[in-house]
Amino acid sequence: MDIYVALLILFGGALVAFFIDDLNRRWTGPVALAFALAAAVAFALTPEGQHLRLSILGFDLHWQQDSAARFFGWIVLGLTVLALIYSVKYMEGKARLGYFYAVFLMSAGGMLGVSVSRDLISFFVFWEIMTWTSFLLAIYNAYYGVETKGIKYIIFSSIGAYAMLTAIVMAGHYYHTYDLADLWQAGAFSFRSYWYIPASLMLGFAVKAAVVPFHVWAPDVYAKTPMSFTTVFSGAMSKMGVLGLLVVLTGLYAGGGDGMFWFRWILGWLGGITAVAGTLQAIRQNDAKYLLAYSSVAQLGYIVTALATGTRLGLMAALYLAVLHAAFKGALFMVAGAVEKQAGTTDFREISGLIKRMPWTFFVALVSVISLAGVPPLGGFVGKWLLYESLITETHSYFLVIVIFFSSTAAFLYAYRFLFGLFLGQAEEEIKQVKEASWWMLLPMLVLAAVSIVTGMYPGLIFKPAADVLAGWGLPVPDWHMSILLNRWGNQVDLVTVGSTVGVVFVLVAIYITLKGRKTTKWVSTKDISTSGEIPSPQDNLTFQRGFFKPFERAIGRLYDWDANGIWEDLGAALEAFFGFVRKIYTGNAQTYALYVIVFLVVLLIFARRIFG
Amino acid sequence: MLKKIFVLFLLTVTGVALWQSFRHAPFGENRVGDVENPETVSAFYLKHSPETLHTANSVTAIVVNFRGFDTLGEVTVLFLAATGLASILYRRKEDEEEEGGHLPVRVKLKSSTLVRTGAKILFPLILLLGIYVFVHGHLTPGGGFQGGAIIATGFLLMFITYKRFNVNHKIMVWLESLSGLAFVLIGLYGLVAYGSFLQNIPWTGRLNDLISGGLIPLIYIFIGIKVATELTNVLDTLMNTKPRKK
Amino acid sequence: MVISPVHYIVAPLAAAFFIPLLNKLYDDAARVVPGIVLGYLVVVSAVLVPQVLYNGPITEIIAGWRPPFGINLVMTPFSAILALLVSFMAFVIWLYGFRFRRTLKGGVVMYYEILQMMMTAGALGIILTGDLFNMFVFVEIAGITAISLSAFYRDRDGAEAGFKYMLLGSLASVFLLLGILLLYTQTHSLNMAQIAERMPAVAQGVKIIALIFLLVSLGIEAEMFPLNSWAPDAYSQAPSPTSAAFAAVLGVAAVYALARVSYTLFDAQSVSMFLMVMGFLTMFFAETAAIAQTDLKRMLAYSSMGQMGLVMVALGIGNETALFGALFLIINHAVIKALLFMTGSYFIYNNNSKRLVALNGIHKRLPYVSFLFSLGALAIIGFPPFSGFWSKFYILSGAAKRELLPLIIGILAITIVEMTYYLRVIGRIYFGKEETEPASHKPSINALVAMTSLAVIIVVLGLYPGLISGYLHKASMFLLDKQAYIQNVLSVK
């Protein structure tokens, strides 16, 4: 099977899905799914190491099915297939399905293309396809303010993409090639020669990975896109930024790793700050979708920090976390989508106590949240472990460790909030009718949860392909074992033991609770809690979910005043005002226009020799 | 006031620049060069106008033959101006209602008897002069444009003098179209017969004969008719307050 | 009769003179004949362009006098491709407007058709002529038709737009005449090849002043800042097919004239900086003005000016890569902007309003038209895989070859501005809250064919630019080679 088949299937499927919607709305989803599956099969059948070289406009394009392509390609295709299974029911009855599925498949095609591209031109082409298609999905929900906020995503993406483009054309000029292998060889990404080439490339990738201060697009977009695509958006597309950073790193290593110090320092700290900022924002969200969105930003921060270390363990941690983040965050967004679909909202103030209504969904949420929090025995723990170890033992950035540690501890707060807010607590009257999500939606969620569980015991399943990726590009590879974590002092943790022990305890407790049952008491409504002395107005929703972590917020209060979003919005408003002022030169008076012509002429005449000499 | 001073400053700079640059082409200097072995286009034209084309008026030779393509374009510009004018100024019933009906385009006052009688006598003479000018375009100063313009002034005189004077639009359209078409067809004849658009026929007669210069007088006559009708049309459109008859 | 470049001029001229007669006999003649003529021009291009590309430039003698003395038409690869583009676009625009003008009554249709067709003829004349004064005549033909068409709707704003265009256009023609006269006094020739040949002997002072006059006057036509203030008014007040033609026909010709004058008559080196700076300013002012527009056609007009600015920047960069990009961009701009005006005019037609606010949720009423508009918008921003990307990429590569990093950053920053307002419109079309639902005018079949064919071109050229890149390379190389042009024209016997 040739390398382009999977891509062709995805883009062709987009066309078919777009037009089949006019025939029968019920077919659109299944057809799109079928195409995604076919693409996955084609991708699986593509032999490792296959090359494809094309020439377009005299540029040599180079696609390669190497281990990195497989690694990221599977993240993309796996999530795409699962998300499309999920979509069939989730999107049922919504408008513009042809648009949705067509753009979805094109977006997946773009991401897959980025994964297999081994030259900067096709990398950029697919990158842009991925970007504008995801923008079209981000504005899919009509209530989203396209005029102002919706545009934010594409503007930031484009700042990133155009930074990349600048680097690409400059690299093409200096090194006369766009092929990654040649560029690595030539040391094009070294900070010694033309520092702005790697710097602006990294800026581009950092934007896609939502690193502070370019993260402001992410929460809105993640929360407002239809959840079935947010899964891919947050799970796979942000990983393309990771892939890009890995490409630059590879170039740096190939060039001997010189000039890496300050790059490592800056990117690492940016990642750390991102993690803290994302976590803190996530804590005070009242909407599950926004909570998850900010949490995504924070998780990407870990990955970027891990990459920035540039060490063996750090790189491994980054790749491992990339997969895990795709798994648990994909599952969590699906959970949020299921709740939204079944209960109508994901606002913590509106719903609670869904555990009895949606037990399977709760199970997925529980597993994923534990994995997210980095608690043994689930997969997330292994990633955190590697990250800490690389930071402490390899780069000795102890302050950064403190920052990361603070952030992942604080993450417990929002993880708990998510579980409690949606599933625990007392069930209100209006959610009594809520039913469990359809099995078509549960299936992909359970698969993703299974990934978290299995990798918790056998992280080597991911270590192996990740090590292949690193080895394939000549990056340092750490020692790894199927299910044993080592540290520098020779201690080791057998994850199977830990995992099975915890699993047994969990099952026992579950059986105990099920048998004993819960005590039934007459409870008052959670939405009518009396206020101490204040007179509530009728509109007030007085649930305790409001201000859930008030004390915490109060404790770190001032940190919340630093609002990057506000700064960017002010900047945007200022720019628009400036543009509005500039265009006043077109006064509408014909005589003034004639005067412009003469003034221009006279200026040219006066400075004639200067200008044309 | 400040603006005017500024404008004057701008204009002074432009004027000085123009003056400086035209100093490089001193007034009255002979830049044509040797006519027998022409280096410049002017010398070439002065040589070939009497020798090859047998056209006495070398300006006419240039306008109609050497640079006849420009002239075709020029006629087109005139035609397009008339068309554009008509498209901007044609009047519909609705417009009259919108704009309050009357427009002071035609002269409201009745002309005096003297003027009316004079115009009546002068009109055919003016037409005759115009025709004379464009028929002799290849021999004497003047030509199709000048003759056409003279004829149009005759019509202008009539328009001003007689409120009810109207040209026959049908004839005008026919004349206008056919003369333009004839110009193009003559050009095409050159293309078909001699391989070059607007090429003159080899027979060009004797210098200073009325029938000389090959196709040049013929083309100039058509240009004359075209210009005359075109200009009259423009005048008609500009002056006429009534809806055009269809 | 063998097909030769002069057909480009003669066929529309003959038709224009003939239409008033024919219209008396047959009512629809005025609407059909231009289509036949423009279709014929496409055929002429299809015959001539391969000849030019494979056998080298064609120089056509007019009135039987060889080049330095007579007027001649020169069809170099560069002008051949533009002639093909212009005639094809004019034909598509005619096809698009065929039924659209049913709304106009009586003789007006005839005026409209003649003017529209002659605008194409004027543009083709500018592209093909090898004589400087002849170029002036064609500039005037194009200008007068464009002015008349701007004011065609005869409303208050139309007349105002026409007057502004007229004022600046007259200044342009005066300066053009002065420039031509100055060159004539120094070189005693009007033939561009001969002027170029004799240019080195001309005193530097006069040369520069002539250059300034020519640049200012062609700058007005090519929408260079600050000479472009007529453009938004004219584009927005003209009938929509005309607006499309302004971008796809007139703009192409104006840029060609600018390129020819700066590359052949003068030294590309000396105008390089000027073109880059002015092109960049044009982009900046146009795109920033576009972002705050509330009127769809005005927005598109400003966007057109921005694209012209980018073309000028590319001409200023002046290496082969950038020129390739410039040529590709001219093609893209013509096709895409025409598509945007065409689809945009259906929005306007349905809403009875040019205001952007009226576009909210219009995709429900015009799904296919909205789809095409979005495609065009994405393409003109330069998103791959549409054709707009490649031209931008080439121009940036050209700039990179001259190591103009600030210019690259500037162009890309302005592209972000451009992207912002286009995507806002797309957002409105698909996701805006719809307020009213007036009766819907579905696009007629001929308009659909026209718009679809343009969309297909955009996608095909984006996916497979190799289709034309070889020709464009040849053309851009030829534009750079001044001596070849002189040789080709002056060696004709």
Added chain:
Amino acid sequence: MNSFQEVFIRYRELMEIAVYGVAILLIFIGLYAVLTKKHLVKVVIGLSIMDAGVNLLFVGVGYITNHTAPIFSPGYEDAADKMVDPVPQALVLTAIVIGFAVTALALSLVIRLYRHHKTANIEQLNSLRW
């Protein structure tokens, strides 16, 4: 050689100023009107004056001292090297016609504008801006 020509040769400089100067002055005056006059018709008149200036410049450039009109009338058949440059004269013919066309069009626009605005003040025409 008559006395006029003698004077002419002696004061060639003066003639240069007279012809070129007047032509440039006409352009100057026309532009001034275009840039400062408020009445639409005056602006159009300004354009016409500019055109006239340019045309005069054309003819002036083509002039050669002591040469005659480029018409080979009887008796002048061999006087080709005694004739002024005919090319600018031909060009000016074209330029005049085009100038006329533009002026006519301009006037029609002025009429149209006057009908809509009920004024011919150029400053009132600014409904299209920004």
